[in-house]
Amino acid sequence: MKERWQYCPFCGRELSKMMDEGRERIFCVPEKRFIYDNPVPASTAVVFDDKGRILLVLRNREPGSGRWALPGGFIEIGESPAAAAARELEEETGVRGCDPVLVDVIHEESEFYGTSLVITGYRFEKSSGAPVAGDDADDAAFFELDALPPLAFRSHELLIRKSLRQGS
Template sequence: MDSGPRRRPVQATVCSFARGLICVAGRVRNSAIHNKRDSLDLCVERPAKNYSPMTMGQHEPGVPLPFHKYCPYDGALLGCMTEHGHPRPICSQCGYIDYQNPRPAVAVIVCNDAHQLLLARRAAEPRKGHWDIPGGFMEAHESAEQAARREIAEETGLTISDLQYLGSLPDVYGPQGVPTINLCFLARVADQTPQASDDAAELAWFDCDRLPEEMAFAHQAIMLRWACGRLKRTEL
């Protein structure tokens, strides 16, 4: 004999209801994102126009730098949005934001006993042939001081111990205008002869009043002024 409609267990009913809420919430969120999609200008594959490394922060206004083209979570094409006044690449499907954090680099201004500064002429792009402050990008799990000593050893063959931190400046690097944050150090050497590596076409010592008129990157002219000012104060 039929005893009437079977009742579903309470636990199964609750689970089903919860799944329904999650599904509805997901649809509402996706709908909101899709509604904004029409106002999101695609920012991928749009490198800086007329990029000039000599102009700090030079890239197409309002366009984030295209580190990624697709969302790493769902593969959707990234679009653009503005958050706290900054343009950000955002996934139109899941809302993932690809923050354009700067890449840390070090610049080491080496001076000798005559208070001359050591510069390297770049042997490769970007800015091939321009004078450059020895340095480079930091490696993972490396401190700024470790990176400074490593870069100087690699590019000039010099061994430095004492480092004086001068400050940091933002800039951009390469044709894509990758944002960088450059940490500047002053190092003094004596009784050492620098040897140019493959990265440098040549190395040369410069007096503070005879520095090159144009450096490889905009922030470097400012850093050289810092170093010359520090050296001048130590002479007093």
């Protein structure tokens, strides 16, 4: 995994490495503090229409540009995972979701971001509005489950499978 931190985000000085509890961690020598490089949380929305089709977006940004995925994105500071899923859903598809139910929490290594992601999936029991692609999507549409296009991320496949097992 490539190194994400070269300079201390607190004091701006060059970082070193130090062993801590059996792990090599990033360390700021002048400040005598460890810099914890933790996984990055993202949240996704699972929405079915009344025909049991699932809502996907055609991504126009990397990672996964040109491929279909669940609506989703990174959780903002101060935002709950469920609120992030609802926000991304509306931004990317124009669909409003209510009554979020947690499907699963999945860990995925991201080569693109050079770090680990933790991806929460929420199924919205109620939704309104017809899908219209937002700025960071080229298309948004409902798909029959037996005719899904190849998805951009393994984590999204797992979340869809898990939500089907949970029923609706």
